[in-house]
Amino acid sequence: MSATDLHRLAYQVKVRDVIQETADAVSLTLDAATGPTASFDYRPGQFLTLRVPCQDGPLTRCYSLSSSPHSDTPPTITVKRVPDGRASNWICDNASPGSVFDVLLPSGGFVPRDWSAPFLLVAGGSGITPIMSILRTALAIHDNPITLAYANRDAASVIFTRELDALARDHPDRLTVTHWLESESGRPTAAALRSWLTAAPRSHAYLCGPAPFMAAARTALEANGLDAAHLHAEVFTSLTTDPFSAAPAPVISESATTATATVELDDETHSITWPDDTVLLDVLLAEGLDAPYVCREGTCGGCAFTLRRGEVHMRENHTLDQHDLARGTRLACQSEPRSDTLDIVFDQ
Known part of the structure; x- marks a missing residue:
């Protein structure tokens, strides 16, 4: 992925059907209209990032998929109206069969790993x-x-x-x-x-x-x-930036103290030089690596990774709790190195 191009991760979905679940909630069944795949590839517990065409301008919101990728049901998101929620109210009032939304590829780490446990x-x-x-x-x-x-x-x-x-x-x-x-x-x-x-x-x-x-x-x-x-x-927090726009070109410091990190991404291992004043996501994008991310502001968890060795400092964190942190989960869009060597895996 180009360091300045997020658009290839964006595509369009068309609403197949609108199901009125309650007076304040609807489910939208979706078909991929344009983009990198004719069908969705998602895991149970993940979310879609939608651009919602509200009257006063588009808003970006994350909505979880309520369907299972292991059933015959089309990919489905369920949206509940919230007071003063411009995006949720627009969807509940206006979405209909044939409506088209811009979306990003499914993301998120709220996905079970041990399916044998109760x-x-x-x-x-x-x-x-x-x-x-x-x-x-x-x-x-x-x-x-x-x-x-x-x-x-x-x-x-x-x-x-x-x-x-x-x-x-x-x-x-x-x-x-x-x-x-x-x-x-x-x-x-x-x-x-x-x-x-x-x-x-x-x-x-x-x-x-x-x-x-x-x-x-x-x-x-x-x-x-x-x-x-x-x-x-x-945990979800409303996004304040537009992840559908081109990401700014990473600025990689040439004078900062650097660390060495081993990064496991998409079953491949990479060794990177990581300046201590630069977040991990920017370093990976500058290296041309296809690192996952959505919001770049520490609110969605789409760029989460596991820190297996070393220390990092996160500039912001609005989604990980103390137990996530204790397990070694960190956010690539916010993490700067604080040790000489680090071992990292993107295991979502």
């Missing part, structure tokens, strides 16, 4: 979207036991109600679905959630939803003894 899937509101992709995939091609814990304001707010009921009936030995409704049970505080969120031994928990809900859920699960290393959370 799953505790914890969703709040529209956080059910990537959780459904993981759930559908697990039921389609794996055999691990699954508990879905889904929190909403009230029964009318529950997205995928009928499908969840059907999946629970069809997989009674594998799937348990439980609901938390604020209209009946009150706010889902950490103390209140302790009796609701219980996990089998060795379980991996996947959390997605509003930040306060995920914080409460994490606290409850840790209090119940779940290994923090088995907690995985998806």
Whole structure:
């Protein structure tokens, strides 16, 4: 990839159908209209970055895929209307069969690696979207036991109600679905959630939803003894830059102190010289390497990598929590070297 060209990663999708999930949420089934592939290549839990043609100018937003790549269902995103959300409201009010959106290739690291472990899937509101992709995939091609814990304001707010009921009936030995409704049970505080969120031994928990809900859920699960290393959370923050525009040419310092890094990317290993005042992503792009990224501002996690050896400093971080950091996850668009040698792998 050229250091200044992101456009080859952008293509267009056409809306095949609009499904009204609730009064405030729609699912859009999509077909690739133009671009590098005639079909999507994505993993369960990943997201699409859309350019939404709002009335006062286009906005860029990330929406998780709710479909499974291992089913016959077309790639599908599910969007919930939020108060004053210009992009989500535009989609809910205007998207129709035939609508065309600019998108970037699927991205994100909220993807299970150990499909043999019991799953505790914890969703709040529209956080059910990537959780459904993981759930559908697990039921389609794996055999691990699954508990879905889904929190909403009230029964009318529950997205995928009928499908969840059907999946629970069809997989009674594998799937348990439980609901938390604020209209009946009150706010889902950490103390209140302790009796609701219980996990089998060795379980991996996947959390997605509003930040306060995920914080409460994490606290409850840790209090119940779940290994923090088995907690995985998806966090989204609205983008402030336009990832569809050409990326600025990286400026690589010639006078800065440099480190040496071994980088494993797309099953190939590269040795790079890395100035200590330059972020890793810029160095990789300047080397002509096809490093993954979306926002370049530390908010989406699309450029996440695992730091196996060495130290880095991140200029900004709006998506990784302390447990991600403890596992060695870092962001290439924000990381500067702070040791002489580093070992890095992009393993999404």
